[in-house]
Amino acid sequence: MPSVKEILETMEYGPAPEAADQVMNWLKARARFGHYIDGAFTEPGETFDTANPATGEVLAQVSQGSAADIERAVAAARAALPAWSRLPGHERAKWLYALARHIQKRERFLAVLETLDNGKPIRESRDIDVPLAARHFYHHAGWAEILEDEFPGAQPVGVCGQIIPWNFPLLMLAWKIAPALAAGNTVVLKPAEFTPLTALAFAEICAEIGLPRGVVNIVTGDGATGAALVDAPVDKIAFTGSTEVGRAIRKATAGRDVKLTLELGGKSPFIVFADADLDAAVEGVVDSIWFNQGQVCCAGSRILVAESIAPVFQKRLATRMAKLRVGDPLDKCTDIGAIVAPVQVQRIRRLIAEGEAQGARLHTAPVQLPDRGCFLAPGYLTDVAPANILSDTEIFGPYATVTTFRTPDEAVTLANNSRYGLAASIWSENVNLALDVASRVKAGVVWVNSTNVFDAGAGFGGYRESGFGREGGREGMREYLSWPGPKTRPEAQPTPIDAAPHPADKPAPIRAEAPIDRTAKLYIGGAQKRPDSGYSYAVLAKGKEIGLAGLGNRKDIRNAVEAAHKATGWSKATGHNRAQVLYYLAENLAARAEGFAERLKEMGVSKPREEVETAIRRTFWYAAQADKFDGAVHSTKSAHVTLAMPEPFGVMGVVCPNDAPLLGLISMVLPAIAMGNRVVAVPAQSMPLAATDFYQVLETSDVPGGVVNIVTGAKDELARVLAQHDDVDALWYCGDEAGREMVESESAGNLKVTWTFPNRDWRGKDGQGREFLHRATQIKNIWVPYGE
Ligand code: NAI
Numbered sequence: 001m002p003s004v005k006e007i008l009e010t011m012e013y014g015p016a017p018e019a020a021d022q023v024m025n026w027l028k029a030r031a032r033f034g035h036y037i038d039g040a041f042t043e044p045g046e047t048f049d050t051a052n053p054a055t056g057e058v059l060a061q062v063s064q065g066s067a068a069d070i071e072r073a074v075a076a077a078r079a080a081l082p083a084w085s086r087l088p089g090h091e092r093a094k095w096l097y098a099l100a101r102h103i104q105k106r107e108r109f110l111a112v113l114e115t116l117d118n119g120k121p122i123r124e125s126r127d128i129d130v131p132l133a134a135r136h137f138y139h140h141a142g143w144a145e146i147l148e149d150e151f152p153g154a155q156p157v158g159v160c161g162q163i164i165p166w167n168f169p170l171l172m173l174a175w176k177i178a179p180a181l182a183a184g185n186t187v188v189l190k191p192a193e194f195t196p197l198t199a200l201a202f203a204e205i206c207a208e209i210g211l212p213r214g215v216v217n218i219v220t221g222d223g224a225t226g227a228a229l230v231d232a233p234v235d236k237i238a239f240t241g242s243t244e245v246g247r248a249i250r251k252a253t254a255g256r257d258v259k260l261t262l263e264l265g266g267k268s269p270f271i272v273f274a275d276a277d278l279d280a281a282v283e284g285v286v287d288s289i290w291f292n293q294g295q296v297c298c299a300g301s302r303i304l305v306a307e308s309i310a311p312v313f314q315k316r317l318a319t320r321m322a323k324l325r326v327g328d329p330l331d332k333c334t335d336i337g338a339i340v341a342p343v344q345v346q347r348i349r350r351l352i353a354e355g356e357a358q359g360a361r362l363h364t365a366p367v368q369l370p371d372r373g374c375f376l377a378p379g380y381l382t383d384v385a386p387a388n389i390l391s392d393t394e395i396f397g398p399y400a401t402v403t404t405f406r407t408p409d410e411a412v413t414l415a416n417n418s419r420y421g422l423a424a425s426i427w428s429e430n431v432n433l434a435l436d437v438a439s440r441v442k443a444g445v446v447w448v449n450s451t452n453v454f455d456a457g458a459g460f461g462g463y464r465e466s467g468f469g470r471e472g473g474r475e476g477m478r479e480y481l482s483w484p485g486p487k488t489r490p491e492a493q494p495t496p497i498d499a500a501p502h503p504a505d506k507p508a509p510i511r512a513e514a515p516i517d518r519t520a521k522l523y524i525g526g527a528q529k530r531p532d533s534g535y536s537y538a539v540l541a542k543g544k545e546i547g548l549a550g551l552g553n554r555k556d557i558r559n560a561v562e563a564a565h566k567a568t569g570w571s572k573a574t575g576h577n578r579a580q581v582l583y584y585l586a587e588n589l590a591a592r593a594e595g596f597a598e599r600l601k602e603m604g605v606s607k608p609r610e611e612v613e614t615a616i617r618r619t620f621w622y623a624a625q626a627d628k629f630d631g632a633v634h635s636t637k638s639a640h641v642t643l644a645m646p647e648p649f650g651v652m653g654v655v656c657p658n659d660a661p662l663l664g665l666i667s668m669v670l671p672a673i674a675m676g677n678r679v680v681a682v683p684a685q686s687m688p689l690a691a692t693d694f695y696q697v698l699e700t701s702d703v704p705g706g707v708v709n710i711v712t713g714a715k716d717e718l719a720r721v722l723a724q725h726d727d728v729d730a731l732w733y734c735g736d737e738a739g740r741e742m743v744e745s746e747s748a749g750n751l752k753v754t755w756t757f758p759n760r761d762w763r764g765k766d767g768q769g770r771e772f773l774h775r776a777t778q779i780k781n782i783w784v785p786y787g788e
Contacts, residue, residue, distance in 0.1 A: 036203030038076035039213025053119035065221030073217035077186040080214025085184035100137035119338030133174035139456035140178035156184035158235030166192035183480035255741025261469025266422030269415035270300030276427035294398035298423035348397035355390035421463030486766030491759035520692030525563030526705015552713035560709035564678035567706030575627030582623035646777035648676035649729035653722035661687035671772035
């Protein structure tokens, strides 16, 4: 240890280690941990070590949860559910307050334990992880208190399986457990195998405050334990971790009617414009990619910097980087602690080596690393070509890539050139530019002139392959609530497709008084298109052929998706403009009510006039909602206006029920386009003609080409193509169980958001409502500094 004199001479910080005795004694007294099930710790079973990554020292042994342990835990949660969910919100709030207070009471203890188990600097666990975890319980105690007023009619989802990663062990636990309990659910949580200790300490807190048994269960173990939890009879799975495992969970839960939220990886852009406050931006990098050794899902791992300032920015970055202190995580002066485990160090090294072999240049801080433990020198990478592995692979270590751009448009293109979409950080002193770019980046969280700001009051979660669902804020509460489901209705079985070459004749436009065309085409990009197959199929009503519909195939879906992609103007249009167009659409539909009613009658639809009338009213309703279903400004703890903006997904697939031929289509397409999505719709297989008549109304209503595309044909075949399509961002499917499972499973490729449900009474209240609008949007949280 240097003497005071030496310290004064070098002006170097002296070591200031946080005491760990209390935690070490706690660990020594326990040594081997069982699971926490039904309000008590089990006897330790087969165990594995959990070690301090800074030293390699084994801290404790924890049990490897078996399928039987998971079964017991889920049964305990199930048994506890009725009493817990029936408690008045005020009573549940008291428990959440107690958890928050007890976390606060043990702040120092939990911070040290977290740092020992994870390797993160004590400064971070003490000032960020633990206080935010307590804040999460406080905030959600409030939601429990006001639940019935704020979410009328809502019920808990049930038993929630929660799987968390190792980068923010206690904080992720709080993100999962607090909203779940507030909403009246019970939980089984599996912490990550590298960092189970704070979860076990939390279990002790639950026992200590006397939380009713079975409400919180903690089962430790590795991926196999997690997989067993996913397979267990739970009502919801909430997962944070790698995209690969997220994808596997999407597949494993397909068709099981399990509510799912996935918070996955990222490769978030950190955009520095020429007019940015450069020193602030450099400090931002420190908080962004060197925070928690870069093991942060929303880390700004792709620095995009305006070309004109790149040299000076990089120089200042290198100067700042050289001052980072790497070493003992328990030292209060340490900036960069240890990577969580040797296997992660190897993984990061391998990736960097691969990137370097492909031409990337690594610049690291000139630091002396401790001679043992999982330490890496922080750094950044330049000369990273777009095809370099480091361009789109999550490094999950203290390394960001640095790339330059010339114009804001180029910055946005680069920012969005990723399969992920978790977060973005934008640095500019020009608020117009920053907010314009914020609206254009594909990310669930956008920080303006700030980075890695979190709060229980704001939603957090991704776009694209960063997953779906939100944690925190009002939108996070919705993920733990359910509403009484709609009354299901048996769906008409599709008549088998009897294909024949498509006639070449040109259809006459529909007019109420004119005879209705009998050879409908597809509608793609605002034009009627012959199906690629060259085939059509007979549309039968009461056994009689009443017309022909195009037999769409994979190629037609691809063309339709492409057309929808091009129609970006619709998503950018204001709600007011969309409302005007949809209002006009409703009027035109009303003008043709007679013709549609005739068509429906011909198809054997009962009370056809009523169906048409409802379809018209529904179109007006969604037209009205286009500029009313809006966002919020969240009340976050820091000095920010945090805008929660509902944004359209982009391109949505909509697979309609095989009956209610007009109303089913209107009910599913209108909310999607009202919110700014462009749609590829597959109408009722056996009764597609009302839909093909509908495109003629679209044509006369100023709905831009490509906004609604209609492909008729074999429902599930077309649904499969939509589910597998990487350029479809969300997919709604109304149909039978087999179809629902297929859609959820096939959509795992790009992790598109799906909403699948059985047929419902489209004429009643279940056919329309805000739920459709929620499902047609994803929330982007934009943090703008304010008032400080
Ligand atoms: P992981 O995704 O395997 O682990 C996260 C959690 O999922 C752990 O609790 C683990 O036990 C559990 N798990 C693993 N396999 C499972 C399965 N088949 N079913 C259910 N649960 C399962 O992440 P890992 O392997 O620890 O880290 C690998 C990479 O993943 C990292 O380098 C990083 O790129 C990414 N990652 C991203 C995180 C994020 O916050 N977005 C967090 C952790 C890892």
